[in-house]
Amino acid sequence: MNGLRSLFLSAACLLALTLAAQPAEFRPGEEWPDTNGEHINAHGGAVLFHEGVYYWYGENRPDRGFTTEVGVEVYSSTDLYRWKDEGVALAVSAEEGSPIEKGCIMERPKVVYNPKTRQFVMLFHLELKGRGYEAARVGFAVSDSPTGPFRFLRSLRPNAGRWPVEFKRADVRCAEKQNPADYKDWWTPEWRTAIEKGMFTARDRKGGQMSRDMTVYVDDDGKAYHIFSSEDNLTLHLAELTDDFLDYTGRYTRIAPGGQNEAPTVFKRNGMYWLITSGCTGWAPNQARMFCAPSLWGPWKQLPSPFEGEGAERTFGGQGTYVLKVPGHTDGFVFMADVWNPSHLRRSRHIWLPIAFRADGTPFIPWRDRWTLEDLK
Ligand code: DGJ
Numbered sequence: 185m186n187g188l189r190s191l192f193l194s195a196a197c198l199l200a201l202t203l204a205a206q207p208a209e210f211r212p213g214e215e216w217p218d219t220n221g222e223h224i225n226a227h228g229g230a231v232l233f234h235e236g237v238y239y240w241y242g243e244n245r246p247d248r249g250f251t252t253e254v255g256v257e258v259y260s261s262t263d264l265y266r267w268k269d270e271g272v273a274l275a276v277s278a279e280e281g282s283p284i285e286k287g288c289i290m291e292r293p294k295v296v297y298n299p300k301t302r303q304f305v306m307l308f309h310l311e312l313k314g315r316g317y318e319a320a321r322v323g324f325a326v327s328d329s330p331t332g333p334f335r336f337l338r339s340l341r342p343n344a345g346r347w348p349v350e351f352k353r354a355d356v357r358c359a360e361k362q363n364p365a366d367y368k369d370w371w372t373p374e375w376r377t378a379i380e381k382g383m384f385t386a387r388d389r390k391g392g393q394m395s396r397d398m399t400v401y402v403d404d405d406g407k408a409y410h411i412f413s414s415e416d417n418l419t420l421h422l423a424e425l426t427d428d429f430l431d432y433t434g435r436y437t438r439i440a441p442g443g444q445n446e447a448p449t450v451f452k453r454n455g456m457y458w459l460i461t462s463g464c465t466g467w468a469p470n471q472a473r474m475f476c477a478p479s480l481w482g483p484w485k486q487l488p489s490p491f492e493g494e495g496a497e498r499t500f501g502g503q504g505t506y507v508l509k510v511p512g513h514t515d516g517f518v519f520m521a522d523v524w525n526p527s528h529l530r531r532s533r534h535i536w537l538p539i540a541f542r543a544d545g546t547p548f549i550p551w552r553d554r555w556t557l558e559d560l561k
Contacts, residue, residue: 245529273332320394341392
């Protein structure tokens with residue numbers, strides 16, 4: 185009995201020491217150890233706040249290679265600084281031919297809670313095993329508990345058979361007239377015009393729109409939206425989800441046609457919607473872009489990158505993944521980004537930075553070596 189007691193006491197001391205060793209501050213771009221001392225392996229992720237606990241979901245990446253060998257990892261925290269690894273929220277399947285077979289690619293998972301169904305719903309970018317990035321699908325999974333296990337439901341390409349809400353009859357006719365075979369060369373002025381007019385929207389309408397980098401945004405009225413890079417990563421789509429968050433209503437809009445935006449992150453402040461994205465340069469960082477709109481349905485206006493100071497032209501080496509609204513702060517918005525390390529994806533670092541606002545409401549994000557939640561308004 186005494187032996188058991190001292191074992192328990194030493195384990196408790198070890199945990200207390202580990203927690204004490206973890207700083208109660210954010211150190212953007214540095215290694216971020218979890219409560220076991222392992223660098224947090226949750227990439228392209230997002231944070232959900234539920235009943236007093238934060239859950240950080242992200243890609244569990246192997247040290248070598250680009251495919252998904254484990255699944256989506258989830259961590260929990262009560263203070264946003266110290267994270268406990270809760271294990272695999274959504275596991276890959278061992279079954280041959282499963283859409284989520286080990287060796288597929290699961291990216292950018294986002295989890296939202298649906299109060300009507302009391303389910304946690306996960307959407308993620310899914311690429312099928314052995315097919316590179318050509319499948320361009322979205323996966324849906326659900327769980328009754330925030331830490332999972334999530335049950336994979338299905339994968340699809342959104343909005344098959346639908347046109348964007350802004351397309352009038354003449355726009356549909358014009359999009360249908362554009363034929364990709366007529367444009368051997370991409371990036372010519374004629375090709376750009378055809379893309380803007382919806383040549384690829386029309387091309388993919390039957391089977392559904394391509395869906396790669398993505399986020400999910402739940403508005404104040406409880407409606408959820410899937411925002412994703414579509415049309416060969418040329419154009420963002422914002423699509424309304426059904427009340428259970430498990431399907432599409434068929435209403436969607438195109439954002440910045442032909443603008444090549446990836447890594448969308450969305451937040452709302454004082455009635456204005458903000459969208460921060462990246463360009464498309466694979467794993468290499470590039471300059472972020474920013475858009476704003478009075479409604480999710482637009483019109484979206486492009487503004488300069490919100491990042492400021494040295495390294496801002498490459499988003500401080502990071503690529504956005506989520507904007508977290510921190511509860512209890514009127515102006516507490518945190519921009520989360522990944523510093524991709526393609527040689528060792530597992531070791532990719534995390535950049536979390538507070539978003540500041542100018543007097544006219546425009547967001548800006550300067551670099552900080554260290555910061556705490558006290559710095560939020
Ligand atoms: C950039 C995307 O944002 C990432 O999620 C990942 O898909 C890489 N491209 C792959 O090159």
